[in-house]
Amino acid sequence: MSKGKLFLIPAPISINSPFGWDVKTLSIITEMRYFIVEEIRTARKLLRRVIPSFPIDECTFQILNEHTPPADIPTMLQPMMKGHDMGLMSEGGIPCIADPGAVLVWMAHCKNIQVIPLPGSSSIFLALAASGFNGQNFCFHGYLPVEKIARKQRIIELEQKAKHQTQIFIETPYRNISLLGSIMQYCQPTTNLCIASGLLSPNEFIKTMEIKQWKAFTPPIHRVPAVFLLGNVYLTI
Amino acid sequence: MSKGKLFLIPAPISINSPFGWDVKTLSIITEMRYFIVEEIRTARKLLRRVIPSFPIDECTFQILNEHTPPADIPTMLQPMMKGHDMGLMSEGGIPCIADPGAVLVWMAHCKNIQVIPLPGSSSIFLALAASGFNGQNFCFHGYLPVEKIARKQRIIELEQKAKHQTQIFIETPYRNISLLGSIMQYCQPTTNLCIASGLLSPNEFIKTMEIKQWKAFTPPIHRVPAVFLLGNVYLTI
Structure with a gap:
């Protein structure tokens, strides 16, 4: 069974401004059901705002923030080991820049999981x-x-x-x-x-x-x- | 008379991939007629590709690349001093990161011209x-x-x-x-x-x-x- 991929999903830099994902990013996220996010409420809100018909209640959200013990992170990768794609999303901008996502990406590389950054601003x-x-x-x-x-x-x-x-x-x-x-x-x-x-x-x-x-x-x-x-x-x- | 603004226009990182500007960026560029670019051919091609109806022949393109003497740059800002907005575009990604655009932006700040970065990837x-x-x-x-x-x-x-x-x-x-x-x-x-x-x-x-x-x-x-x-x-x- 092939592994799922880890997509790095850009979030808006300013929550009060127009924001959208490009066509390719939209099509990837539309199929995605597993998310690792800095805050669940913001992530759900953003998904609903950009893709109004998104089936949020069918999705799994795991939290990765500054309070997450590194020991908890390997378990988060499980859905990818089972073949599901996952999305990593931070509170603003590109994940992993000045936020806690980098450890997850590191562990993904260690497990030979493909990491794909989606275009976005920082x-x-x-x-x-x-x-x-x-x-x-x-x-x-x-x-x-x-x-x-x-x-x-x-x-x-x-x-x-x-x-x-x-x-x-x-x-x-x-x-x-x-x-x-x-x-x-x-x-x-x-x-x-x-x-x-x-x-x-x-x-x-x-x-x-x-x-x-x-x-x-x-x-x-x-x-x-x-x-x-x-x-x-x-x-x- | 109020001065024009200097917009930093993102270009595609990979020329072979889907690329677009967001709605706000599109509306700004659609009104723009003065451009400073790293290479004219690439810039015209990108404008035609993303905005097929763009009136390219009504536009002024000036070149700013590694061969441009810094002494030539102040003159490039003239259209903004006369109230026209200008767009700075590099060969790929966000202008001014690992390319020669930064000097122009510096001179814009010195002349109290507003600099506005449009969202894009690097x-x-x-x-x-x-x-x-x-x-x-x-x-x-x-x-x-x-x-x-x-x-x-x-x-x-x-x-x-x-x-x-x-x-x-x-x-x-x-x-x-x-x-x-x-x-x-x-x-x-x-x-x-x-x-x-x-x-x-x-x-x-x-x-x-x-x-x-x-x-x-x-x-x-x-x-x-x-x-x-x-x-x-x-x-x-």
Whole structure:
């Protein structure tokens, strides 16, 4: 018996915006009955919204989030071992980027299960593209340390690296203003900062300026998902 | 007079696959008459394919590629200064990621022109998602050095970093097999390598294995666009 495949299903970056899957993705998902999701409610809602006739009550949903013990993951792959395709879906964007799905994908590779990413957007990449910073050499660091001294050291270190490599990081939305304050405090006036928030939403905001210009401007990032980038222009095109 | 906006238009990752723009993107592009593109022929072909009735002969296409002198770029922004929207399109995927568009976006920010990324896929991110490697902390390096000793040093350095941070790089397709040979030669047998090639094409290939397993297997990457990833599983979900 051949194994099922693991499809990585993109979710909307902004829940308040138009969203759809392309024709191929739609046809794959329409046949799918086994899902591994970060939150069941959001996943069911999205499936109902995009495919109104989808037989949600015939489907199995398993949860994979930051509280899932890694030991529970191998069992989740069982339907694929029995020949069923499965879909992995996160709360937003492409699964496995800044979310817990990667361990599942790793285990799928270990069991020789085919992994197929379906096309979709990621807020980190849209922010990078729209920043104007070097897109040939970049690093994503996830969250910076919360502790004050460690955070200060990290920001100064990233500012140095940003001269040659775009440095990308995020923050829990309610702490965005506080992170921006730290960046203002510790970075040099001529360092370039891009803030990209509310991507693909009606309130999308993207701006690249020097720190000294940011000091005269408060971006609309309070409690809004945002991507922060320190970088430089890539002059050698 | 208000300025026009700069839209970042996604192109297909694989030219041989189904591709479309979502409803919002379609409506924006349908009204657009000014384009900055990596290659005019590909851009016109894509516009004709997705929007058969598109008035291509009424449009202005400017070229921005690796041969464009940066001094020529400010002039390209002129239509936006006069109030016209413009679209930036690369040969594949999201513009500005591993291509020359970033300088234009940078100059747009300097002139206070609004930059709007339209949703689309990037082969680098799809490869990362499908690798099973740490998606919370990763670096993209573009091309590795071609010179033998520098390449060896770089591969060994990336292998070290890959223990804690996913390392992503690419190669000119006709050199893929040669790069794979170098990785085999210089990396440890238990180092984890993911190769993702022909993404979203009918010949898509994605596999994560240890170097010692790759030694017994030749992936179908000769003259096919491929992404290489060295990494590790992110165990602390």
